[in-house]
Structures are given as structure tokens and as C-alpha cells.
Amino acid sequence: MAFVWSSRVRFVDTDASGRIHYTAMLKHFEYAEQEFFRSLGFRYTEPHALGYGFPRVHVECDFTSFVAYDDLMAIRVIVERVGRTSFTLAFDVKVEGRHVARGKIVIVCVDTATRQSRPFPAEFLTPLTQGKAASN
Amino acid sequence: MAFVWSSRVRFVDTDASGRIHYTAMLKHFEYAEQEFFRSLGFRYTEPHALGYGFPRVHVECDFTSFVAYDDLMAIRVIVERVGRTSFTLAFDVKVEGRHVARGKIVIVCVDTATRQSRPFPAEFLTPLTQGKAASN
Amino acid sequence: MAFVWSSRVRFVDTDASGRIHYTAMLKHFEYAEQEFFRSLGFRYTEPHALGYGFPRVHVECDFTSFVAYDDLMAIRVIVERVGRTSFTLAFDVKVEGRHVARGKIVIVCVDTATRQSRPFPAEFLTPLTQGKAASN
């Protein structure tokens, strides 16, 4: 069963066009990602404490319809791909059933000390694999 | 001759990883875009006053290296494509000669009242065309 | 009975210090304000549509303790003062019972066309007065 996070468009998310600023959509993707992993029992915590981190190496987003202040977005999170040191999350967003955006983020697991990519630690690989299975 | 905008990474642009937050890079793309069009004599002003606006329908970015607080980014702006109602801007970013990011944004010209795409007004098409020529 | 909004600290809210960036706290105040008025039956909508808006003329905040990524903040909203054309909201924030911040915002009702302050419209004065009564 897919994970869907409800996220409200805030006033600070808008710009003088009257619509959501396009970078704000990506912030909401991040909120959805954080809650998706929480639902799987994994809580991102302070990178220095963990010894590894999750920088993004690629992001893309298509905006398909108007999003305004106070809209309640339903953000579906899908684990699209799990590699050895990176994974891809896809996002699909609707407002009251109307499609408004879709995006993709490629995230790499890096060792904080060396800044080099590294295989996922077990405590992350398990929920990630479960998340992938649940996405299908 | 290509347009390059120098943009400083601010503290608010960073996150607890110690690096730039990936959405902050896209904000700097926007600063570079605003200054690029200013250099061509076009000043984006309040959309309601103009009767048209420039929503983004697609954005993508690859992050190729570490960007930290106080880094001075050199953001090159290229007009990659000019269509009838939309255009594509490409961005290429270096910090002290080191490549850190590249991105692309597709922008549509819309009529503010109808929210439909429309051909570029002459006052914008001229600088846009000049920008395209200068990018080559 | 006081209104309390639970708001999660996001990764984009943090900075390279590992703590919440101080401007992010003020964004959470805004989320709490938006939900406080929703709880009273008033929904801020697009200012041009309403013909009036609510710019902030004063803001202040004291940060009393450390706030980190993923902390769940309990933000209490109090209507401290209701004037003829302006009102004051106070915010008190705790994380797991520990006090972390308190703030105050003075908001003016302005006519969008003239940019002058104006008395509150009835549809806003009623919930505002109820909110004040509930704060005591």
C-alpha cells in the first residue's frame, strides 16, 4: 500500500505570482520523505551522530497544474530503485484529486568523514527494502 | 559571451549536514536568472501589473560536488531553447573552478487572467533572443 | 482553552550549526497562526480576492533552548491584544515539555488597493474576538 503524506501549502511557500514557489514543492517532497521513513521505523537523525548522511545528487520535478496558498497536497512517495549506495524516490502530488506535480530524487549514502559513497547500513537497508516492496 | 553571476552561499542556505540544502541551489539559479535578464535590459516585475507571468513547468539539477557555507558560486546562465510559448534555461555552477552543479529550468509564458500559455510579448522576446545568441 | 499546534522541525529548517535556523521558527509561528484561525472558522485566502491583507508590522522572538532536526514543537497561540485595525499574537513553544521559544507578532489589517490600515471586516473580527476570549 502506497504511502501518502498530506501537506498544507503555507503562505511562506507562495510568491508574488500568487502560486506556490517552485522550490517550496521540493521542500514538501522532503517532509513526505521524512515521514515516509518514519512510517517504516527509520528516523533520520543528526548526520555527525550517525557517521553517514544522505545528500541528493539529482532532483527533477514537473509542475502540471496550479497550486495555491492553503491547498492540501496529497504526496505519494514511491521507492523507485534501490542500488548499492544510492536509491531513487519518486513523488506524485495531487490537490483534491487533480494532478499538480511529479518528481524524482536520487539520494546517495555517504560516509560523513570521507565524503565518499558507501553501502547502506543495515538499519537503513531494511526499511528501504520494505518501502520498495510496499511501493509496488 | 556567457553571462556568469557570482552568488554567495548564505548560512540560511545550509542544513545540518554542513552543506548547502539542495533547494537553496535552485534559489541561486533564480537570482542568476533575474540578473541575467536585467543584463539584457529586461526586468521581471509584478505579474499582475504585466498581465503575464513565467511559471516553471520543469526543473532538474545534478549536484556534482560539495558546496559549503560562504562558498562563492560562479553560475553560468545559458538560453538553451526558445520556443513559441516556453524557453529553457541551463545553469552551470563552479566554486573556485571546481564543478559543483548543473541544472535546467523550463519556463512558460502564461496570461495571468486566463492561466493559459501565450506567445512571448515583444518586450521579452527581444532580450530572450539576444540572450540565446550570446549563449552560443 | 488554548490552541496548540504541533509542528515538526524539518531538515530544511536546520543550518550548519545543527540547530533550527532562527528564521525557521518564525515560519512555524505562521503555520500555527494559519491553523489557529482555521480552528476558529476563518481561512486566510488570496489577498487580492478578499480586498484586504494582513502584513506584519512587528515581530520579536526569544530563543530559550536548543531546537534540533525532527523535534516536535508544541506551539501555543494566544491573541494578546485586539485593536481597531491591528492585533497582537503571542506564541509559546515547547519541545517535550522543555521551553524553547516565545514570540510576538503585530499584524495590521490593510486595504489591498489603498495600502492603508482599515478596521477589521466582520468576518474576521468575530473569530478574532472568539480567539481572544479563548486565550484567557
Next chain:
Amino acid sequence: MAFVWSSRVRFVDTDASGRIHYTAMLKHFEYAEQEFFRSLGFRYTEPHALGYGFPRVHVECDFTSFVAYDDLMAIRVIVERVGRTSFTLAFDVKVEGRHVARGKIVIVCVDTATRQSRPFPAEFLTPLTQGKAASN
């Protein structure tokens, strides 16, 4: 001679009211602070590397006039007070000679490891004292 930083209002700084979002003004204060200390020969760097940091314990701002997209703000920075472990910066902002905002920020020097306040290190006290003298 007072330090004045010129800072451009960006599109992402605005909201659906058509004006600058009030939290964006505080971001520009931070840009001005960063450049003010650079002008004095001090460069804020990564807190963990230094072993100390500068959290804000108080912020306040009065917004005295309309600020719009693309406005060029002249932000004057004044060192108002230097204590043993904290200092106060004041900001005064104009757009084309018109006063638009004034603010104040109280900043504490803390030891990163203990999270306790500590006297300013010499490499910071010297430029801070120079900045105070220049403000008068």
C-alpha cells in the same frame, strides 16, 4: 563610517501578498551581518571546525513601509552593544532613501561541545570591537 550592504529582494522572498515575506527580511539581515564581519576581516566558518558558534537568542524587527520584488535594499549594520559573551547588532533598511525596516539581533557566543556561553575568542573580539567603534 557605517557599513551598508546592498541586498536585492528576490522572487522567492515575496509571497502572495505581492510584498516581501517578513521572514525574508531577516534573511537579508543575515547576509548583511556576514558581509559586515567579512569587511572587518572575520569570516564565519563551519562551527564544528571552530569549536564555537553564534546562536541568536533574540530577534526583533519593525516593518515601516512596503518592500516589493526587485527592490534594492540598503542595510546599515550597527554594533549596538558588546558584552562579555553576547553582542547586539542593529539593522536599518532603506529602499531608494525611503525607510522600510529596522531590527535588532542578540547573538551569544557558545562553546559547541558544552552548548554553554563563553567569552568571545580573541580572533572575534578584535573585529567586533572595531565594528563597534566604526558604528559610532
